[in-house]
Amino acid sequence: MAKRIDVSGLNAYYGSFRAIEDISMTVEPRTVTAFIGPSGCGKSTFLRTLNRMHEVTPGGRVEGKVMLDDEDLYGAGVDPVSVRREVGMVFQRPNPFPTMSIYDNVAAGLKLVGTKKKSEMDDVVEKSLKGANLWNEVKDRLGKPGSGLSGGQQQRLCIARAIAVEPNVLLMDEPCSALDPISTLAIEDLIGELKERFTIVIVTHNMQQAARVSDRTAFFNLAAVGQPGKLIEIDDTERIFSNPSVQATEDYISGRFG
Amino acid sequence: MDISTTKDTPLPSTPPPPAAEEKRAARGATRPGDRIFLGLSRGSGIFLLAIMAAIAVFLSYRAVLAIGKDEGNFFTTFEWNPTGNPPVFGIAVLAFGTIVSSIIAMAIAVPVAVGIALFITHYAPRKLGGPIAYVVDLLAAVPSIVYGLWGALVLVPQLDGLYGWLNDYLGWTGIFEWQGGAPRSMLTVGILLAIMILPIITNVSREVFRQVPQMHEEAALALGATRWEVIRMAVLPFGRSGVISASMLGLGRALGETMAVAMVLSSSFEINLSLLDPGGGTFAQNIASKFSEATEMGRDALIASGLVLFVITLLVNGAARLIIARRKEFSGANA
Numbered sequence: 001m002a003k004r005i006d007v008s009g010l011n012a013y014y015g016s017f018r019a020i021e022d023i024s025m026t027v028e029p030r031t032v033t034a035f036i037g038p039s040g041c042g043k044s045t046f047l048r049t050l051n052r053m054h055e056v057t058p059g060g061r062v063e064g065k066v067m068l069d070d071e072d073l074y075g076a077g078v079d080p081v082s083v084r085r086e087v088g089m090v091f092q093r094p095n096p097f098p099t100m101s102i103y104d105n106v107a108a109g110l111k112l113v114g115t116k117k118k119s120e121m122d123d124v125v126e127k128s129l130k131g132a133n134l135w136n137e138v139k140d141r142l143g144k145p146g147s148g149l150s151g152g153q154q155q156r157l158c159i160a161r162a163i164a165v166e167p168n169v170l171l172m173d174e175p176c177s178a179l180d181p182i183s184t185l186a187i188e189d190l191i192g193e194l195k196e197r198f199t200i201v202i203v204t205h206n207m208q209q210a211a212r213v214s215d216r217t218a219f220f221n222l223a224a225v226g227q228p229g230k231l232i233e234i235d236d237t238e239r240i241f242s243n244p245s246v247q248a249t250e251d252y253i254s255g256r257f258g
Numbered sequence: 259m260d261i262s263t264t265k266d267t268p269l270p271s272t273p274p275p276p277a278a279e280e281k282r283a284a285r286g287a288t289r290p291g292d293r294i295f296l297g298l299s300r301g302s303g304i305f306l307l308a309i310m311a312a313i314a315v316f317l318s319y320r321a322v323l324a325i326g327k328d329e330g331n332f333f334t335t336f337e338w339n340p341t342g343n344p345p346v347f348g349i350a351v352l353a354f355g356t357i358v359s360s361i362i363a364m365a366i367a368v369p370v371a372v373g374i375a376l377f378i379t380h381y382a383p384r385k386l387g388g389p390i391a392y393v394v395d396l397l398a399a400v401p402s403i404v405y406g407l408w409g410a411l412v413l414v415p416q417l418d419g420l421y422g423w424l425n426d427y428l429g430w431t432g433i434f435e436w437q438g439g440a441p442r443s444m445l446t447v448g449i450l451l452a453i454m455i456l457p458i459i460t461n462v463s464r465e466v467f468r469q470v471p472q473m474h475e476e477a478a479l480a481l482g483a484t485r486w487e488v489i490r491m492a493v494l495p496f497g498r499s500g501v502i503s504a505s506m507l508g509l510g511r512a513l514g515e516t517m518a519v520a521m522v523l524s525s526s527f528e529i530n531l532s533l534l535d536p537g538g539g540t541f542a543q544n545i546a547s548k549f550s551e552a553t554e555m556g557r558d559a560l561i562a563s564g565l566v567l568f569v570i571t572l573l574v575n576g577a578a579r580l581i582i583a584r585r586k587e588f589s590g591a592n593a
Contacts, residue, residue, distance in 0.1 A: 056479055085482030095473040099495030108491060109481040158477070165481065 002029035002199040003069045003086075003168040005050065010064030011228075012042070012049050014057065019045045021228035023064075025218060032191060032200045034210035034237065037220030038252070042229025043203050046220070047171050050201065051087035052080040068168065085113065088167035088198075092174040094154035096146030096161070102129075103142040105157055109165035124164055132160035133190050152183020159190065163198070170194065172202040176209065188213050207253060211241050219249045317565040324558035332562065338527050338544070340552075340559035347559050349566050354529050355444060355538035356567065359519070360512040362448025362533070363455060368505050370452075371459035376489060379467040391464065398457035406521035409450040414522060417441040417449075421534050436534040442524035445533040447540070450522055451515055455508035462507060466500030467493055499582040506578040513571055516542035541567040 005027040012020045020042035027033045035043040048054040049062050052073060066073040073083050096105045106125045107115075115121055125142070129135040134156040138149070146157050155175060162170060172191075176184040191213045194200060204210050210217050218234035233246050244250050251257055325332050327345050335348025374394065378387040418441060425436035474492040483491055494501075520543040524536040545560045552560060 051480065053476065053480060056476070081482050081484050083482075084480055089480035091473060091476065091480075093473055095471075095477040097474060097477065097492060097495070099498070108478070112481060112483055112487055161477075161481065 002197065004029050004067075005169060005199060005201070006065075006067040007050075008065045008067075010046070010049060010062065010066065012045050012054055013059070013061040013063075015059035018228040020049075020220075021230050023231045025231060025234050027199060027201060027216070029199045030195055030197075031215040032195050032202060032213050033216045033218060033234075034214035035201065035203045035218050035220060036205075036207060036210050036252070037229070037232075038222070038257070039205075040225065040229070041220040041222045043218075043220045044173050045229070046231075047173055047201060047203050050169070050171055051089055052083045053089065055080065085109075085165060086167055087169045087171060088162035088165065089171045090155070090158050090162055090173065090175045093178050094151055094158050096149075096154050096157050098145065098147040100146060101143045102138050102146045102149070102157060105146045106160050106164050108161060113165060128160040128164035129157075131163055131194070132156040133186060133193075134160055150183070152179050152186055155179060155183070155187060156190065159187075159194075163194065168199065170198045170200045172200065174203050174205060177205060184209070207241075211237060217241070219244070219246070219252065221248055221252070314568070317561055317568060320558045321562035321565040324555065324562045327555065328559070336527060336529065338548075338559075340556045345555060345559070349541070349563050351527050351529055352539055352541045352544050352563055353566065353570070356513055356540040356542075356570070358533070358538075359444050359447040359451060359540055360509055362445060363451035363512045364505060364509055366449065366452035367456045367459055367508060368501075371456050371504070371508075372463055372501060374456075374460045375463035375467050376493070378464050380485070380489060380493065391461075394457050394460050394464075397453075398461065402454060402515060402518045403521075405450060405454050406518035409446070409518055409522040413450060414441055414446060417446060421445075424534065432531055433533055435532040437532075439536050440524060441534065442522055442536045443532075443534050444523075444530070444538055447519050447523050448533075450518055451512045454515065454518060455511050458511065459501075459504045459508040462504030463497065463501050466497040466504070470496045502578055502582055506575055509574055510571055513567065513574070514542050515540075516546045519543040520546050 005025075007026070008024045010020070010023045011018060023046060035047065037043050045054060048057075050066060050073075052062075054060045054062055062074060064074070068086065072078065073087075096102075097108060100108065103125055106128050107121050110121055110124055115124070126135060126139075129138060134153060137153060138157075146154060149157060155178075159170075159175075176187050179187065188209065191200060191202065195215075202210075202213065214237045216234060217237040217240040219232045219240065220229050221232045222229045232248055233240070233244065235244070240249060241253060244253065324340065324347075328335075328340075328347055329344035330337060330346035330348050332348055334350050335346060336351055338347045338351075339345065340347045374390070378391050378394075382390060421436050421441050424434040428434035429436065470493050474496065475488050478488040478491040519540050523539065523543060525539040525543060525547065526537040527539065528537050530537040541563050545564060548556065549560055
């Protein structure tokens, strides 16, 4: 049930500091959209506004509109908790719950929505781990702690945990930056499979990665340190990497800065 | 140049060093500062073990002297008369009282302390959390004699209402039956001990909860957990072993608390199944109230009871360590 994201006029603040300014974009369902740009340009902040995680940071505040199909995520009376159940997230550093087994990690979100039946849970856990290409590696040790896995396996475990609750959108905040190239490749392959089912937004510092996995690419930049980050352009990935319409994008991609 | 000449004229390289120097070289050069510090820290460690051993030897020696003369059964006799003829004394009442009062104290203090710690770290705005933490710190600094005074003069006279209520609604269990005596009973002792051990459990738990990595809490939040669910999924499991350690520190204080118990409890040498009726005693309270007037035999008997308290404390700590170690791979220490 992938959904379309439609952002208009979005600003995000840390206290009185405006971190991102006036961002509008549309993300189509069942596509992968990559956010690239130099450090501090607000791409992670923007990502976190899409599941209302930004306001968890002390002083974090958002103005503007984020529509998920017909639902305004920042509308009056919208519970951030229910937004986060609809919009899953994978973080930069793999963060499986260290006190839980592999099985319980995947089942964690299901328990929140109230799935009780053991057989139902078993099915979803297996399906999610298969969906994250991890099942074969862990099926014999589901009761072991998730923190005993390798970094790449942990990150796939986190993806399994996120997709177990069948979100409409999957956000990934530099999911491969803490991983070795082989694990990175495994995650990238996985992203290709997951986009059949989910709308995916991924922040990455690795431009080859953006070129490999995404259909659309958004370039963010900031005028200077202390200035808010802005969306410079968003276009088909192929176009961004071959013939971008803004000079700054081309400079960034060709390595002239950033 | 052939081999024989090399044999006769050794190469100008350094000759093989003697064994001792070789060993030192393998360890690498040590600086005086390192050696001094190593000596100091090793000395402190040995010193601690020596003190523990000395206490154990002292307690055991005097205890054996006393128990040898005991005509009753040291573990089951409900009597304390070491100066009688023949001397008869046993620790059953003291063990029962000590354990019961500590269990009551833990049952009250641990949930409240965990609640306060969670409030300070995860619910209260910073402006409120700081002062609360400070007040809890202050509570830890109040001497136990002051708690005893407060307990005897303020707490005890206030408890009639609670006791009556417990008797009315839970009296049928037997545990909360009340004959109407002054509320200087095990329950009162437990309540007072709970207040006394609250700060230490709160402080240690607070530190543990504060150290829960942000990324684990965010993981729970991103799954759509409410604040309470974040605490249940990420904070409490991560802090579990710390809370157990904190509780053991508190329990250690509750088991050994002396003056406050002695001032509040109306002691007697009997086991009362009702927590509300006065009577019973604890190891530390019994030693404090009898020591100054005891003969040598009496003192040895008290020391024997002290040895039992020592052993109980060791067992409790060992049990806590076992609980923590059993779930070590899930502790989050390897995350």
